[in-house]
Amino acid sequence: MSATRLEAAAAVVTVFSNRAEVTDWALRYFGPWWKAASVDAAEVCAEAVVSADVNPRGYEETTLLVQDGRPTEAVDYAKHPLLVAHDGDDIIATSPEEGIAYRSSPSSGLLALAGTDAQRLALAATRLAREAIRGQLLREGWAVLHSSAVVRPDDGATLLAFGDKGAGKTTSALLLASHGWQLLANDRVLVRPTGERDVEVVPWPSAAALGLGLLHSLGWDVTAQEHLRAGGSFHPTQHVSVTEALLAGDHTPLWESAKRERKVQVFPDQFPDLFDVPLATGGRAAALLFPQVEADAAPDVIDGTRTLGEADFMSGATEDRYPDVFGQARGVDGGGRDSARAEVASRLAELPHHAVRLSHDVPASAALLSKVADAS
Known part of the structure; x- marks a missing residue:
C-alpha cells in the first residue's frame, strides 16, 4: 500500500492505493502547488481519504449494486457517462467506459475507487482528491x-x-x-x-492548456519537441495531432471545432x-x-x-x-x-x-x- 498526502491551506486529503503508479500520479500532478508528499501509509491518520485500488472484482461488485433495482441517474462526468445510485447513505457510481466504480461516504470523508486499469484509475483518483480538497475549502469560506x-x-x-x-x-x-x-x-x-x-x-x-502558437511565441516549442524526441510525454489528455505537430515543428493552431483549439497539455x-x-x-x-x-x-x-x-x-x-x-x-x-x-x-x-x-x-x-x- 502506498500513499500521497495533499495539503492546500487547512485542507488535507490522503490518496491510498495498492498500486504505486496511482499515488505517484497524484504526487506529480499536485506537486508543490498542494504540497504533495509521499508518506508511510501505515502511519497516516486522515479524516479525508481517497482509496483507489486496481481491483476488477470490486468494480464488478459495485456495478451489480448500481444495477440492482436502485433508482439510477445518468450523469456526464469528466467526459464519460456515469451511472449514479445510493446504497444507504453512500453514493455509488460506475463509469463503464473507464472501468471504474466509486463509493462516496460524505459524512466520513471516505472516497473509494475500484478499477481495472491503473492509468485510468490514477486520473480518476486525482480528480476526486482535488474535489475533496475543494469541498473542504468551500465549507471553510473559500x-x-x-x-x-x-x-x-x-x-x-x-x-x-x-x-x-x-x-x-x-x-x-x-x-x-x-x-x-x-x-x-x-x-x-x-x-x-x-x-x-x-x-x-x-x-x-x-x-495547463497552451496553444501551439503561444508555445512558439514563448520560445518553448523547441524544448517541447526535444522532450518528446527524448521519449518524454505531456498530459495524456493531449490530442495525438498536437504531439505530431510538436514533433514536426509545426506551430499552426489546430482546431477541434470553430471555438475549441487543440492545445499542448502541460x-x-x-x-x-x-x-x-x-x-x-x-x-x-x-x-x-x-x-x-x-x-x-x-x-x-x-x-x-x-x-x-x-x-x-x-x-x-x-x-x-x-x-x-x-x-x-x-x-x-x-x-x-x-x-x-x-x-x-x-x-x-x-x-x-x-x-x-x-x-x-x-x-x-x-x-x-x-x-x-x-x-x-
Missing part, C-alpha cells in the same frame, strides 16, 4: 475564481488576470512567470477573505522542469489585470471599465465537467457560498485595476506587463 495568477516572490503580492477565453489570461501569467514572478495558477484560483481587507489566494492545480511539474518557470504555493491579492490580445497592435495600458463580475467566479453552473455527484461540497455551490463570493468581490474591487493590450510581440508585451506588475 471561493473559486476563473483567473490566472502570478506571485511576486519577495512579498507574496499576487496579480490576478481575468477575461474570457482567448483574452490573454494564460499569456499574461506565463510572460510574467518568465520574468521574475512565480506561477500560481493557469486558469483558476481559490480565494478567501482574511484579516480586515486581504484576500488570500492558493492554486487550483490542473494541466503537467504542473513541467513548468519548472522544462520551461524554467517557478511555481508558487500561495499569495495575497494585490492587483487585477484585464488583458486583451490584438495581434498587430502595440502593447500598451488602455482605458478600461472592466471590473470583477459574477462570471469571473466558478459555480455549479459553470463547472459542468465535474458536477458534485459525490457530495464533497455538501450543499455549498461549487464556486463558494454567496457570502464568500460577495466579500471577495468587494475587497478585490478596492485593488488597482489594469487594462492592457498585448500583441504577438512577446518581448514588448512582457516588458509592458512587468512594468504594470512591478508597480502594483
Whole structure:
C-alpha cells in the first residue's frame, strides 16, 4: 500500500492505493502547488481519504449494486457517462467506459475507487482528491475564481488576470512567470477573505492548456519537441495531432471545432522542469489585470471599465465537467457560498485595476506587463 498526502491551506486529503503508479500520479500532478508528499501509509491518520485500488472484482461488485433495482441517474462526468445510485447513505457510481466504480461516504470523508486499469484509475483518483480538497475549502469560506495568477516572490503580492477565453489570461501569467514572478495558477484560483481587507489566494492545480502558437511565441516549442524526441510525454489528455505537430515543428493552431483549439497539455511539474518557470504555493491579492490580445497592435495600458463580475467566479453552473455527484461540497455551490463570493468581490474591487493590450510581440508585451506588475 502506498500513499500521497495533499495539503492546500487547512485542507488535507490522503490518496491510498495498492498500486504505486496511482499515488505517484497524484504526487506529480499536485506537486508543490498542494504540497504533495509521499508518506508511510501505515502511519497516516486522515479524516479525508481517497482509496483507489486496481481491483476488477470490486468494480464488478459495485456495478451489480448500481444495477440492482436502485433508482439510477445518468450523469456526464469528466467526459464519460456515469451511472449514479445510493446504497444507504453512500453514493455509488460506475463509469463503464473507464472501468471504474466509486463509493462516496460524505459524512466520513471516505472516497473509494475500484478499477481495472491503473492509468485510468490514477486520473480518476486525482480528480476526486482535488474535489475533496475543494469541498473542504468551500465549507471553510473559500471561493473559486476563473483567473490566472502570478506571485511576486519577495512579498507574496499576487496579480490576478481575468477575461474570457482567448483574452490573454494564460499569456499574461506565463510572460510574467518568465520574468521574475512565480506561477500560481493557469486558469483558476481559490480565494478567501482574511484579516480586515486581504484576500488570500492558493492554486487550483490542473494541466495547463497552451496553444501551439503561444508555445512558439514563448520560445518553448523547441524544448517541447526535444522532450518528446527524448521519449518524454505531456498530459495524456493531449490530442495525438498536437504531439505530431510538436514533433514536426509545426506551430499552426489546430482546431477541434470553430471555438475549441487543440492545445499542448502541460503537467504542473513541467513548468519548472522544462520551461524554467517557478511555481508558487500561495499569495495575497494585490492587483487585477484585464488583458486583451490584438495581434498587430502595440502593447500598451488602455482605458478600461472592466471590473470583477459574477462570471469571473466558478459555480455549479459553470463547472459542468465535474458536477458534485459525490457530495464533497455538501450543499455549498461549487464556486463558494454567496457570502464568500460577495466579500471577495468587494475587497478585490478596492485593488488597482489594469487594462492592457498585448500583441504577438512577446518581448514588448512582457516588458509592458512587468512594468504594470512591478508597480502594483
